[in-house]
Amino acid sequence: MAIPAAGGFDPVLGFALVGALGVGSQWLAWRLRMPAIVLMLAAGLLVGPVLGLFDPSEVFGDLVKPMVAIAVAIILFEGGLTLNFHTLSDAAKGVRRLVFIGGPLGWLVSSATLHYVAGLSWATSTVFGGILIVTGPTVIAPLLRQAKLQKRPAALLQWEAIVNDPVGALAAVLAFEVVVVLQTATSMGAAAYEIALGIGIATILGIAAGWGLSRAFREAWVPEYMKVPVLFVLLLAIFAVSDAVLHESGLLAVTIMGIWIANADLPSYTELRRFKEHATVLLVSGVFILLAANMSMQTLMSLDLRALLFVVAVILVARPLPVLLALAFSNVPWRERLLVAFTGPRGVVLVAVAGLFGERLVELGIADADRVAPLAFALVAATVVLHGFTLTPMARLLGLTASRKPGVLIVGGSRFAVAFAKALQKLELPVLIADPNGAHLRNAREEGIETYYGDVLSEAAEHRLEFMAYEKIVAATDNDAYNTLVATDLAPEFGRDNVFQVKRVRETSSRHALPSTLGGRAIGAGQTFFELNARLVEGDEFRTTRLTGEFTLAQWREKNPQAVVVAELGPNGNLRFLGPDDAPRDLDGVQLITLGPARQERRDVK
16 A cells, blocks of 8 residues: 655655646647646646645655656757757758857856846856756747747747757856866866866767667667667666766757757657657656646745846846847848747756756855745746747737648649639638649649649658648548558648548448548548549539528528538638538638539539
8 A cells, every 4th residue: 555645645646646737737728729838837836835735845755856857858858859950941050149159148148137136146146147048948849839930930949949958057067167166175177177078978978879779770670669668768878877977968968869860860760759749748747847836935935026127137138138149140030030039938947957056056155046946936937928928929920920820731733622722712711732743733823822842741841831831731632542641641740630631532442441540531521532623623613601690501501402511710710621420510700611513603604
């Protein structure tokens, strides 16, 4: 029988509570269209310092810090896995400036802000200022997913957050070692040697692990079912060994390892990344709940006016100034500079590393170092809430969102695709037709529909297309196998409920039936490519109809008995595609996109 921990919580029950609060907050945020980070932070504070129901330090004891450290390492590794150099393209110069110029400038300005505004000593300010370089991939990733930014500003924020995370931690290590030299008899040479050795070993370990793992996977030295376990074990080993040499250097090692694997062109890369993304969702939510719940009410109450002024100064000065100076005279447009400059949410790495160095500075006899942890938490809470609610509106104001309305990507340039795209355009929805055969796109271009000549599954499409601008995919080529491949490949990215394909010709045959894991959802009346195009040749057309209180769905049915509802656009702007078994909603303001016989006057003209 399990022995209850302090506060009445068994550790297993504590894990279950953290998981339920974290994942539950993310699900609720998705339903309410709110920033998930904000709800996770609120949930942790509510069950922790506010209600006193859950104290991670009492439930898990000394395991809290190692759990957070390992979780942060895995999160940074997953972030490194997303940093393929091909995704940089024209953002490369901006990223280099943000790291090599913005990082040191941010350290300098943040240290000055801590000293003159927050009132900390120069020793504490210098160490804490290095940590403030960190902008937090744990926060940036969900915010970018929600805001749907254009590629370049999204790449700038994502690369800066992931690359600067270990850089900020190492900057804090460097400053801390200098403080140790000044406070003790340790020589500067010995401290410099320790730092150089730690960074060098971390870099070598990261590159060696990335190269070795890529080679092992490519040469089939590891069976498919063991690839993820081997990856996890190696990741933890690299982090632990590097951290043992120099504390916080493990973050650099795992980030380099992730970047190497991301650029190794592995056949298993997609599966590894998707699994890691799922793990990261759990870890991000869990770490936020743990850190928020672990705050004491005494710590929160210690925040005063100077703490508020410090947070305001960081948001309005210490973050924007280094970014604007770093990106000055670059190829980054001014709108993107403003967005990046005023978007600097901090996350779990800042809180975890700040708490660690705050304790170490206190042990060295620096009294004001005990303010580091509460100031770090105040900054994280303020920036998470602020950017969680303002990033999307600000991006829209600056014209940097991929799209305000749910777009549709149609694969295949057939008569059906062009007619359907024109109907979507009447509702002012973004639409793109893609086809690897340029001749198939001629009619679409003549109708003024945006096109992409190439394979949507190619690496070129991934770098050139703004996939975030499109919410739904319709695979409608004359090749059923290719439609199934497109729908299957893009389903994890867009969500299986948002990927559709025309009915396969031999779908009803048991010999050719496919499992539910392959392909997309049916669209319209569940007709094949050839049946849909034949309907248009025979005189059918796409129409848009708005339902009102005076003109209901039943009345529309009575007037259009042979028409099929393919999609509906709700009053709130939500686009919904309908399959053979789906019924449209009979609501005032719903706009139907239907395929049916042309009106009599149009048939007469033809």
